[in-house]
Amino acid sequence: MxxxxxxxxxxxxxxxxxxxxxxxxxxxxxxxxxxxxxxxxxxxxxxxxxxxxxxxxESPYGYLMTRRIERAMMLLRRGGMSVTDVCFAVGCQSLGTFSTRFAELVGMPPSLYKDRAGDATLGIPSCVAKQVTRPIRNREASPTSGT
The missing domain is CATH 1.10.10 (Arc Repressor Mutant, subunit A)
Structure with missing residues (x-):
């Protein structure tokens, strides 16, 4: 060949x-x-x-979950939905898995993020807030991880 x-x-x-x-x-x-x-x-x-x-x-599943968590972050910042409603709205079937993955990527559980999200982006343009509040991805693939 x-x-x-x-x-x-x-x-x-x-x-x-x-x-x-x-x-x-x-x-x-x-x-x-x-x-x-x-x-x-x-x-x-x-x-x-x-x-x-x-x-x-990252794996296809990891990428999918990152997309779902990014969308969940936006919905939680917007307000008006419970964590459970957000979980199902972004395509997750298990609140436990959603909450665990959310905490891994964002650094806090979704309920705490929801409580703090409004204050964190107050007065920040939405285009900047999106970048600042984006979950941390590919920690293991980052150049500082020694791999």
Whole structure:
């Protein structure tokens, strides 16, 4: 097999991975799992997981949960919804899993974030608030982690 064929295959895989990433971004609130994403990309779930992590620094599931938590943060800042309602609105099926992942990414449980969110962004333009309040992603992939 020539390196041209290998390069073509890698480019084709990257295009499929981008479509998977776009689908997660678009359909984050829908029931998504790695098997369904892999079928849609015509890849095995193992290959999708390995290549997605290689390309984007986290697993497809990790990326999906990060998208959901980002959206949850916005809904909690906006107010008017309970933590449980936000959990289900962003596509999570378990309040416990949602709360645990939220606390891992944001550094506090969603109920505390909800209580503090209004004060933290008071007077800050929404475009700046979005960046400041974004969850911390890829801690293990950061250049300071020694990997």
């Amino acid at each position: 020539s390196s041209g064929t290998t390069d073509e295959q890698r480019l084709a895989d990257l295009a499929r991975l981008r479509r998977v990433k776009d689908r997660i971004d678009r359909d984050y609130a829908q029931p998504l799992d790695v098997d369904a994403l892999a079928r849609g990309a015509h890849m095995s779930s193992g290959h999708l997981s390995r290549e997605f992590k290689r390309a984007y620094g």
